[in-house]
Amino acid sequence: MSSNTRNLYLIPYVAWIALFVVAPILLIVYYSFFDVEGQLTLDNYAQFFTPVYLRMTLSSFWYAFLITAFSLLVAYPTAYWLTRTKHKRLWLMLIILPSWINLLLKAYAFLGLFGTYGLVNALLETIGIGARQILFTDFSFVFVSVYIFIPFMVLPIFNSLEELNPSLLYAARDLGASPWTTFRRVVFPLTLSGVKAGCQAVFIPALSLFMLTRLIAGNRVITLGTAIEQHFLVTQDWGMGATIAVFLVIVMALFMIATGERKVRRIR
Amino acid sequence: MKSIVRLFVGVFAAAFALMYVTSLLNSSQGYTGGNTLTIYNWGDYIDPELITEFEEQSGLKVIYQTFDSNEAMMTKVAQGGTTFDVAIPSEYAISKMKEDDLLIPLDHDKLPNMKYIDERFMDLPFDPGNEYSIPYFWGTVGIVYNPDMLDGRKLTSWNDLWDERLRNQILLVDGAREVIGMGLNSLGYSLNDTNEEHLQEAKRKLAALTPNVKAIVGDEIKMLIAGEEAAVGVVWSGDAAEMMWENEKLDYVVPKEGSNLWFDNMVIPRTARNIDGAHAFINFMLDPEVAARNAEYVGYSTPNAAALELLPEEISGDERFYPDAVLTAKLEVYENLGKRMLAHYNDLFLEFKMHRK
Numbered sequence: 025m026s027s028n029t030r031n032l033y034l035i036p037y038v039a040w041i042a043l044f045v046v047a048p049i050l051l052i053v054y055y056s057f058f059d060v061e062g063q064l065t066l067d068n069y070a071q072f073f074t075p076v077y078l079r080m081t082l083s084s085f086w087y088a089f090l091i092t093a094f095s096l097l098v099a100y101p102t103a104y105w106l107t108r109t110k111h112k113r114l115w116l117m118l119i120i121l122p123s124w125i126n127l128l129l130k131a132y133a134f135l136g137l138f139g140t141y142g143l144v145n146a147l148l149e150t151i152g153i154g155a156r157q158i159l160f161t162d163f164s165f166v167f168v169s170v171y172i173f174i175p176f177m178v179l180p181i182f183n184s185l186e187e188l189n190p191s192l193l194y195a196a197r198d199l200g201a202s203p204w205t206t207f208r209r210v211v212f213p214l215t216l217s218g219v220k221a222g223c224q225a226v227f228i229p230a231l232s233l234f235m236l237t238r239l240i241a242g243n244r245v246i247t248l249g250t251a252i253e254q255h256f257l258v259t260q261d262w263g264m265g266a267t268i269a270v271f272l273v274i275v276m277a278l279f280m281i282a283t284g285e286r287k288v289r290r291i292r
Numbered sequence: 293m294k295s296i297v298r299l300f301v302g303v304f305a306a307a308f309a310l311m312y313v314t315s316l317l318n319s320s321q322g323y324t325g326g327n328t329l330t331i332y333n334w335g336d337y338i339d340p341e342l343i344t345e346f347e348e349q350s351g352l353k354v355i356y357q358t359f360d361s362n363e364a365m366m367t368k369v370a371q372g373g374t375t376f377d378v379a380i381p382s383e384y385a386i387s388k389m390k391e392d393d394l395l396i397p398l399d400h401d402k403l404p405n406m407k408y409i410d411e412r413f414m415d416l417p418f419d420p421g422n423e424y425s426i427p428y429f430w431g432t433v434g435i436v437y438n439p440d441m442l443d444g445r446k447l448t449s450w451n452d453l454w455d456e457r458l459r460n461q462i463l464l465v466d467g468a469r470e471v472i473g474m475g476l477n478s479l480g481y482s483l484n485d486t487n488e489e490h491l492q493e494a495k496r497k498l499a500a501l502t503p504n505v506k507a508i509v510g511d512e513i514k515m516l517i518a519g520e521e522a523a524v525g526v527v528w529s530g531d532a533a534e535m536m537w538e539n540e541k542l543d544y545v546v547p548k549e550g551s552n553l554w555f556d557n558m559v560i561p562r563t564a565r566n567i568d569g570a571h572a573f574i575n576f577m578l579d580p581e582v583a584a585r586n587a588e589y590v591g592y593s594t595p596n597a598a599a600l601e602l603l604p605e606e607i608s609g610d611e612r613f614y615p616d617a618v619l620t621a622k623l624e625v626y627e628n629l630g631k632r633m634l635a636h637y638n639d640l641f642l643e644f645k646m647h648r649k
Contacts, residue, residue: 031295038296039303046300060631076643083646135512140521157460159521160507242507243466246646257363258468259638260631 049273055266060259068267077251077268084247088230091169095226096219098170099177103218104211106178107185116182123175131239134168135159138240160242168240169230176229177222184218185211220283228276248272315373329569330355332365332376334556337429339589346576352569369394369561376563377570383418383555384469386425387628395424396560402571405578408598413555416625425557426574427595429587431529432615432623433470433552436536436544441523450478450547453524454501461523462501463516464508465531468634468641469626470552471498471508474526477549484627491640498644508645517542528554529613533591544612550622555595 059065071077102119106112122130137143138159145155158164188211196206234249243250248268255265329350331343335358343354357376359365362385369376370392381389389395400406406426413427437447441461447453453462464471473483475494485491506522517525518538527535532544558577560570576582580598587594587603593613594600600608608614615623629637 031299035299035303038299039306042300042303043307047304060635076639076646079646080642132512135515139516139519141519157506238466238508238510239512242463242509243645244507244648246642251642254638254642257361259635260363261635261638264635 052266052269052273055262056270058263060261060263065263068263071264072267072271080246080248080251081271083245084231084249087166087169087233087245087247088227090166091173091230092223092227094166094170095173095177096223099174099222100181100219102174103178103181103185106182116178119178120175123172127172128235128239130172131168131236134164134240138164159240160244162241162245165236165241165245169233169236172236173226173230176225180221180225181215181218184215184221188214224280224283228279231275232272327351328353328355329377329566329573330357330375331573332357332359332368332379332561334358334380335360337380337556337590339586342577342582342586345582346573349576350569350572352566352572354573366392366394369563372563374563375565376561377566378564378573379559379561380428380556381559383416383557384626384628386557386559387418389559389561390419390424391628394562396562396564396567397423398426398560398574399571402568403575403578405575405580408578408580408583408596410595410597410600412620413595416555417627418555418625419557425559426578428556428558428577429530429590429592430553430555430595431593431613432546433473433526433528433554434532434544434546434612435524436517436527436532436542437524438517438520438539438541439543440541441520446543447524447545448548450474450549450551452547453504453526454478455504458504458524460504460506462504463506463513463522463525465513465525465527466508466510468638470526470528471644472637472640473552473626474498475501477547477551480549483550483552483624484629486629486633491636495640495644499647502644502647514538530592533613537591546612546615546619546623548619548622550619550624553620553623553625555625 056068057064057066059067106115106119109115139145140155140157140159142158144158149155192210192214193206196210201209231247232249232252233247234253237243237245237247237250248271252265252268252272255261255268259265329352331338331354333356337358338356343356346352347354357374359368362381365379365381366385366389368374369379369389386395400422403426406422409427413430414422419425435447435450435453439446442457452458469483472491472494475498476483476485476490479490479493479497481487481490481494485494507516509516513525513527514531514535516522517527518535520539525532525535529544529546532542536542536544558574560567560574564570577586578596580596580602583594583596583599584602587596587599588607594603600614611619
């Protein structure tokens with residue numbers, strides 16, 4: 025009886041996983057074996073390993089890496105500083121607030137800010153640096169992406185810093201560790217799980233960014249996400265699009281395993 | 293484990309049952325709605341007053357829905373969940389929908405106003421004999437530019453875009469056929485060329501254009517050019533008309549080497565329930581007076597010869613949007629190159645995008 029009721033509660037969860045996780049993955053794997061004319065083939069996989077797609081993969085990884093690295097660089101000190109402030113919940117809220125606004129709206133806002141006659145260029149002009157092209161450059165792409173992903177990096181790091189037992193810091197100080205050593209030997213290793221979670225939350229979506237590549241980078245940055253969008257919406261070559269998606273899923277799984285917790289928590 | 297498998301199966305079964313019930317409900321609703329007419333059109337692509345007039349004239353209730361891409365429209369029609377009675381896709385979408393059996397042939401006897409359409413725009417390769425579609429609006433692909441930002445210079449040809457003085461000044465529309473077509477046209481080839489050597493030559497030529505290309509963007513191009521973010525844009529004439537409306541300095545030119553001629557045609561999709569009503573609507577829109585008012589409202593080029601005569605001279609005499617016979621002869625309609633060739637075009641376009649400055 026009790027196991028039956030438990031199964032009943034499982035239904036929404038299982039339904040969700042089955043319909044929106046398992047079924048789509050099976051579908052893309054299935055589609056990846058068909059070419060444009062609907063013939064069963066492995067050509068898509070062969071084509072993926074041609075220079076065009078390999079270069080695209082490389083550039084996707086490079087930009088995703090840059091975005092993750094800069095996010096971490098900004099987010100860690102921010103989270104650290106947050107835990108030290110008086111009204112940390114309020115500050116945290118203010119940092120998370122922008123993520124409630126739709127991504128597309130934020131991208132459009134940056135179109136206005138970074139434009140030739142935008143606010144940023146007007147500012148550069150007044151302080152004497154002079155207007156320059158900001159929109160449609162690598163810089164603007166990485167900058168806007170980092171801006172969008174920062175809350176996802178700050179949150180897990182903030183949580184792991186919060187969980188840190190302060191007595192460990194006192195102990196370190198008592199034993200004569202300098203603030204830098206304390207950070208390097210105590211704080212950072214103990215918050216590594218938060219850093220890993222943050223990197224996962226940023227790197228994986230960054231790999232398949234596609235709207236920003238067009239709006240902010242003007243298609244000067246081509247990622248695998250762009251290629252998938254093209255294949256599904258323009259070429260209608262669902263096979264190739266699915267193949268790239270399969271590849272991304274595999275990479276993401278590998279990345280999760282590599283950065284995941286190694287502890288086995290299962291109790292038999 | 294067993295119960296989990298059973299759960300999975302149960303969930304899938306429930307999902308399919310729901311899908312079936314939905315389609316049943318939809319179709320039953322469609323049958324009862326004999327006095328409604330659902331029109332599926334691009335956003336802001338009809339004079340709304342004309343819909344009211346049609347409702348009064350025919351006694352039908354019009355449901356007006358919009359789409360923003362041919363692909364989205366085709367997907368919805370293919371799914372068949374909604375009963376669209378009239379849709380207005382572009383020509384390449386029409387040949388695809390024809391292949392996929394998504395269209396109902398038109399009954400020409402119910403469309404007496406068909407005779408007003410200019411001969412030039414009838415019986416085109418994407419729909420021989422106009423069996424499935426009637427032209428609604430047409431246009432070209434060309435160059436919109438801001439003479440003020442170019443020291444008053446005028447652009448007249450595709451090859452003008454390769455000028456070194458246009459460094460970082462060009463915005464391209466994000467379309468493989470448009471950009472590869474531009475490359476082919478600039479070399480004097482047809483934009484439907486499938487010769488591999490010609491395509492590779494076009495690719496190399498486009499690679500040389502890269503330093504001049506500021507960005508390759510979608511609909512934002514209208515806002516960016518009107519806001520003088522760049523001096524030159526390669527766009528559809530309809531978008532150009534909108535930009536020129538926003539920013540009076542802008543000018544539009546159809547390059548002398550030739551370019552693309554596109555159509556948006558009225559069709560009756562498979563999902564139609566009110567086929568008589570759909571014919572009545574198409575015929576209504578073909579009426580010269582109605583077509584003229586619509587053309588004035590929308591700002592695109594009308595294929596209706598009788599309507600063109602009713603339009604003021606400043607519209608009908610504008611050679612940028614109603615090019616003369618010499619130039620029109622050089623314009624080509626996109627042929628359906630087949631999925632494989634289209635995929636190849638797209639790969640070339642992707643390579644062009646990846647070419648770094």
